[in-house]
Amino acid sequence: MLTKSEVKYIQSLSQKKERDENGVFLVEGTKISLELMRTVPHQIVMVYAVKAFYEAYESLFSPDKVKVVSEDELFKISQLQTPQQVVVVVKQEKYSCAPENCKGWILALDAIRDPGNMGTILRNADWFGIEHVLCSNDCVDIYNPKVVQASMGSVLRVRFSYTDLSSFLKQYKHTVVAATLDGIPMQSYQFPGEGVLLIGNEGKGIREELLPSLSQKITIPAFGQAESLNAGVASGIVLWELRRKG
């Protein structure tokens, strides 16, 4: 049985301010929760599970980090329209990426606002083994429940941080390549061994103040009439282009 203040606390984690102050975020869904318990048990603060789920996976739970809840309680603490047996409060991870010592390929995101797109981009970065995802400060919060959901667990594996992208790029010494609608055809571009791949905002593209920092603009060739591609799709296609040549 959950106390009123416990319910209120978990509900409050739908807000970024509360998540950050408490250094935690929410994960929902049976598959991702099982993955959490198996791979990063040290990050788990508390698991709230319905009886059926608890009994099915009892051996995986640390006894001091699980509470069995009723369906009604689950419904109250869940962010989903259809709660999925379990809600987990998880510790946030902190990563850093300084311009002078962040190695490998960095996927930089300029003002990605849609949670679904952000989650999809994290999943792409995870699939293509990107070393770090660097978000401008006005990107949607990675710990937003919709981002966590759309990332299908990748939020737990990908290294990421938020920064003033403009300052970062000014200090960064390697190549900065941006996916835009007015670049060279990307298949003619030779990607170096490391650098920043920059993806712009869904509607506005890359903000003007970043343009002087670009080494090269590249474009996914069009064969039809669509004006643009979805930001999640575009990032996936460019990452494939980068990896297939690397």
Place this chain on the structure above:
Amino acid sequence: MLTKSEVKYIQSLSQKKERDENGVFLVEGTKISLELMRTVPHQIVMVYAVKAFYEAYESLFSPDKVKVVSEDELFKISQLQTPQQVVVVVKQEKYSCAPENCKGWILALDAIRDPGNMGTILRNADWFGIEHVLCSNDCVDIYNPKVVQASMGSVLRVRFSYTDLSSFLKQYKHTVVAATLDGIPMQSYQFPGEGVLLIGNEGKGIREELLPSLSQKITIPAFGQAESLNAGVASGIVLWELRRKG
């Protein structure tokens, strides 16, 4: 001023049954509505626009196909949480694609259920100039308002139809290549000049009864730890692979 029955009729078009019986669908948003008026005026049944929008683009409207509505009325007939100045009732287009005479590259979708994914896939097909999108009968309806929205206008340009995919593939004489998690690395595959590219359901992949019809399974190579890619992203990456080699 709209009559009660007019409001009720437009609201009813959120349901597939009503859309199909009336042979129409709804389009919302200023940009896509302007595109409609410019490129396919013959498909427009009626435009419901607020005064500001009507006055800004008066010359584009056919006088017998526009009604100026109040903000309150727009709110009632809109499917969006934040209505965008205009709702258009548009005639559905009917295309066909028979196994013996559907030419070029066909993008076949097996049980794509998420409206956002379907819209994204249509946008990809439009960008990469795919000749036809063939949907299994249990795919989400292309005229679902969320699909229309996510397709960013591509629903107006892409040729598509619904069919029993299993029967279609049995009768189809050219190559059928499927994107799966257990195929050959796609970069080693030589795409022929035409064929079917098959994309499976978001969670379950390609249904078993279609497997005997496949000529080849291909896979997007993984470089990290994600279990899979989003169906919209995967279709975009494979379409780029197809076009860059074609």
